[in-house]
Amino acid sequence: MRKLALSDEILLKVEKPARYIGGEVNSVMKDRDKVDIRFAMCFPDVYEIGMSHLGIQILYDMFNRMEDVWCERVYSPWTDLDRIMREEHIPLFALESQDPIKDFDFLGITIQYEMCYTNILQVLDLSGIPLLAAQRDEDCPIVIGGGPCAYNPEPLADFFDLFYIGEGETVYRKLLDVYKENKSSGGSRRDFLLKAARIEGIYVPMFYHTEYREDGTIASFEPTEPGVPAVVKKQVVMDMAQTTYPERPIVPFIKVTQDRVVLEIQRGCIRGCRFCQAGMLYRPTRERDVETLKEYARRMLESTGHEEISLSSLSSSDYSKLEELVSFLIDECNERGINISLPSLRIDAFSLDVMSKVQDVKKSSLTFAPEAGSQRMRDVINKGLTEEDILTGAGQAFEGGWNKVKLYFMLGLPTETREDMEAIAVLADKVARRYYEIPKDQRNGKCQITASSSFFIPKPFTPFQWARMYSNEEYIARAAIVKHAFQDQLNRKSLKYNWHDAEVTVLEGILARGDRRVGRAVLEAYRSGCIYDAWTENFHYEKWLEAFEKTGIDLAFYNERERGADEIFPWDFIDIGVTKQFLRREWERAMRGEVTPNCRQQCSGCGVARWKGGVCVEGKN
Template sequence: MRKLALRDEILLSIEKPARYIGNEVNAVMKSRDVDIRFAMCFPDVYEIGMSHLGIQILYDMFNKREDTWCERVYSPWTDLDAVMHKEHIPLFALESQDPIKDFDFLGITIQYEMCYTNILQILDLSGIPMMAVDRTWDDPIVIGGGPCAYNPEPLADFFDIFYIGEGEVVYDELLELFKKAKKEGWNRETFLRQASHIAGIYVPSLYKVSYHEDGTIAAFEPIYDDVPKTVEKQIVMDVTNASYPKTPVVPFIKCTQDRVVLEIQRGCIRGCRFCQAGMIYRPTRERDLAMLKEYAYAMLKSTGHEEISLSSLSSSDYSDLAGIVNFLIDEFEKTGVNISLPSLRIDAFSLDVMSKVQDIKKSSLTFAPEAGSQRLRNVINKGLTEEVILDGAGKAFDGGWNKVKLYFMLGLPTETEDDMKDIAHLADKIARRYYEIPKDQRNGKCQITVSTSFFVPKPFTPFQWVPMNNRDEFLGKAKIVNQEVKDQLNRKSIKYNWHEADVTVLEGILARGDRRLAPAILRAYEKGALYDAWGENFKYSRWSEAFDEFHLDPAFYTERERSYEEILPWDFIRIGVTKKFLWKEWERAQKEEVTKNCRAGCSGCGASVFGGGVCYEGKN
């Protein structure tokens, strides 16, 4: 029988103890007598981490190996964090309840910048030296992956390895190398140096960085001749036959995504210029319809979930969307299984489908115009016209909906005050479209929720060179939109929300940061920074004090324009999409020119032949 790592009195004193006891349905239990113990970590609370598809995929893939036992670990919430520090309780894995420090590998998925101090919490509670340079063979190899690994430099001092790309490709090669290293008695440094020879593996300690007097990077070079100068992302071209879990772990408590998740494709054809995911996950790769049908059956049966969701950056662009949606409706609607269809473009087909699977009186429709004016939507290459938005909203209202959510960004490149005010104008036009319906045919009062986030330039996007607004500029723009909403004819039907500016500024610093940020990240953690993505825990003063202590100017990372010639911290990574193409897109943005999506015509981004594959299955 397993012995829980936490005593009963501790479990009874904390919020949601089920976060920490493991033993869920489909959790994998193995003998400790395996060659490799791998702890897979999502550095956020259990409910968030259990909703992450990537970890479920790797958990299933690793545990199919007879020589490996992969277990899970998540960030303890603040209540348990305090207890564990006070009573010196080491962080443990859910399955075995063994200390993380006893594992061979600690793999951490890095989904967003605001979890960086949670990563340090994981290391701290595990008793693993924070700095990679201080670790020995007695410590786990700490690996980072996920979207933020595409600029790993702010975290370079804390990680032994970064895996660049999709985990299904070369992890087996890395694990086999580790077994060889143990068998032949290599030291840790030899293993890391050999690991750097594997495609997609980046070992930060094997590179040195020098800087110009103005703070920009002068050179980024490997310290040994056999270490590659560039690291190439790894992608699965045949996603239909790639590893995917038929028996995902079922959480004990309600999670953010408490449902079966069916990934229908990877990548996106749209080319929005602000979107990092749309660039780093190119080319688009679709899963076969027959495979999706098979896995839908298997996953619903193995989990007992009552909802299934289609996962994709843009579900409407899946070429056989009608086939999978109609299958799910025909097969599962009568059994009480709900069907969730995120990332749909609002057209006649989508509305027809949603009317069949949603309670129209309770549900709301989501549009993401991102910008209020057509001019600015052209700048960001959104590929969405006001006519399409109003037509979609009109069809929805005619179909019985009365609730609409609209998502925009403030602070986009070339933005003017008129662009900001057009956010309110577009919301009002949508409300007017609703009130054109005869009163006796309306479904109550129209409810439009407008939300604005603040724009953060991200690596590997056409906007990676542009200056970012500061806190006061962001808040000033939100004030303009708020006032304009109040001035609209249908203002009582419109609710306006905006994001926290301080959080956005920190995100911007970390997103385009370099290695010099690492000491400040550590100091912010020591000052109490934790769960920075959670508003009730975030205090920018901890970070500003840390930046001041290490003489770092946040504006250097956020408000400064970069030139094409400048060496960016992430330039050593090859993602397929070329730097030349990204710059060309930035130039087109300044001219307000729209670039066709991948299905309409190849734009020559570089992803079409990356890794020996073809873009959009050769249909360009």
């Protein structure tokens, strides 16, 4: 029987002790003496968030199918346990075995969101692992970073031994074999890292050097060891039938953010929205076989007892077998009394018909993401959505019984004018007006249109990576313009407007596009007490500003200037398939307000055809 790392006395002092005890249904236990490699898989946020992440479940399942590997999980302790662990000198531990993380061979950290960067340092610190990779000795685990934020690893480069660039099903087995061979031959930590750096898709920061110009921009970025590649190529699974999928996902003891079976139906997206990082990173689009998905759904529902199933995709409506899959799920789930969640659908007649069958329309609201209020602005961002599409979809929804609609927008987009900002309120009013055009006896009470705006953040590997951002004060001023415009609308009593935190946006922006020097500020912020920055109650903007000032990091340099066409970006050494030339071409088309057709309509020559032997998955070359 396992001995818990925390005593009953400590567990009774913390909120939700079930976060830390492990032993959940479908978690994997192995004999530690019969495996060669112990791998701690970490999501640097609270248990409820980390347990909802599909990527962790996929990798956990993949590793534990390997006889020589035992993969366990670890999450960031919440602030109450964090304090106790520091006071009592309790090392951070894995959920399955309750063994200290420092005793593992690898600590793999999924970097999903920039605002979790200080939590990464918390995990290392509580584990007793030196925060700086350069200070680690032979007894420390190899610290690996992966996930979307690893596509600009430089702000975190000093804290990681290596980064895995791409999808985990590709070269992890090779990496683990190299580790075993190096260990059996008596090789050092540095020996392993040098061998790892020569594996396609692996980036080892210690073997690269950056030179800067007098103006602060990058002059060069080069490898420092022979055989280490100048370009790190993203790893992609082209045949989805060859990948494993967790048919027995772990079932948590407590309610988590996504407390349901998740069915990944495809990877990638055909749409080409110019602000969307995921749409570029995960190209090309690859679908899972519909018959396989049906079998996965059956097995996961049986093995978990979950009462809801959700489809996972960047754009579910673009899955070619969606109608067949949804029809199957409706039949299967109605018999079992299971709910179906269908996120990422375009609001059209088919989607509304499906949602009317799987949702209680009296309790649910529909979500549209126009992203911009004016058609001009939607063309700039290549949203591929007209006002007619939005109003037609809303009208069909209202006629189908819905009376609540959420609209999501962005403020601070490139070329944005005051008229574009005010158009957000005008569009929301037009949606409300469409509701009141329905005969009164056919309406479902009063309508409620809730519009929310986030502030635009230019992300790496998007056409907008050259764009400038604004200061905290400028973002608030833009939100005020929209708010006043809402007050001027005819149907203002049916409208509600809110906006995201501008301070968080400013910080997320510098972490997203920062270079290796920004890591000094991350470390300083952590030392000043910053953790759980993604949580409003724990976010301390002033401490971050002090950290930037103390380490000599100029916010305006990173956020408030448009990049030059020839500027070297910190992430330019990574090849994601989509070329920088294509992204620049899309930036220039955006400045002219020109729309680029989606991949199924016409191949735009983005570069990912290389992953399919010269033939693009969606378009025609």
